[in-house]
Amino acid sequence: MLLDHGAQVTANDISARQIEMATARCPGAKFLASNMATLAFEAESFHGTVCFYTLFHLPRSQLRDMFAKIYGWMKSGGLFVFNLAVIDEEEIHGEMMGYGMFWSSYGVHENCSILEQVGFELLEVEKVKAGDGNLEEDEPDYESEYLWVMAQKPEAGKGTK
Known part of the structure; x- marks a missing residue:
C-alpha cells in the first residue's frame, strides 16, 4: 500500500x-x-514506523529502549502505529502455528506511561479483542486483546526530548 x-x-x-x-x-x-532489538538507523530517518504483532515478542525489560530507538529514528511529526499486548506478564511461553513463541508485556497504563516518558504524544489508544471481537468461542485467540496505538513524535520545538 x-x-x-x-x-x-x-x-x-x-x-x-x-x-x-x-x-x-x-x-x-x-x-x-x-532481530528488531539489534536494528540501527540514522537519527530522524523515518516519517513513520509501523509495528504489528511484534513488540510483545521482546522481553519487556527491552521495551523502553526499543521505544526510545524508534523515537530517535523518526522525524519530528512522524507517526508510530503499532499494537501491544494488554496483560501485565514478564514472560509467557506458548506455541503459535507450530512454533515455540515468547511474549512479554506491561499492562495498558504502564505501556502508555513509558511511551510518554520517551517523548511520544499518544494520539489514539484503543483496546480491541482479537478478530475485532468476531472470533468464535472455540478459536484459540478468542480471549486475546491488543492495545492499538497511534503516537506521534512532536514537531520540533513542541516538547521533543
Missing part, C-alpha cells in the same frame, strides 16, 4: 522465510532479516 503511493519502505523480520514471502509480494521495499 505505501509503496503504491511512492513511499520508501524498510521492513524487518527475524524470520528469513517471512522476508522471502514479503520480498515476493513487495519487491520495491528494503527488507532486513534480523
Whole structure:
C-alpha cells in the first residue's frame, strides 16, 4: 500500500522465510532479516514506523529502549502505529502455528506511561479483542486483546526530548 503511493519502505523480520514471502509480494521495499532489538538507523530517518504483532515478542525489560530507538529514528511529526499486548506478564511461553513463541508485556497504563516518558504524544489508544471481537468461542485467540496505538513524535520545538 505505501509503496503504491511512492513511499520508501524498510521492513524487518527475524524470520528469513517471512522476508522471502514479503520480498515476493513487495519487491520495491528494503527488507532486513534480523532481530528488531539489534536494528540501527540514522537519527530522524523515518516519517513513520509501523509495528504489528511484534513488540510483545521482546522481553519487556527491552521495551523502553526499543521505544526510545524508534523515537530517535523518526522525524519530528512522524507517526508510530503499532499494537501491544494488554496483560501485565514478564514472560509467557506458548506455541503459535507450530512454533515455540515468547511474549512479554506491561499492562495498558504502564505501556502508555513509558511511551510518554520517551517523548511520544499518544494520539489514539484503543483496546480491541482479537478478530475485532468476531472470533468464535472455540478459536484459540478468542480471549486475546491488543492495545492499538497511534503516537506521534512532536514537531520540533513542541516538547521533543
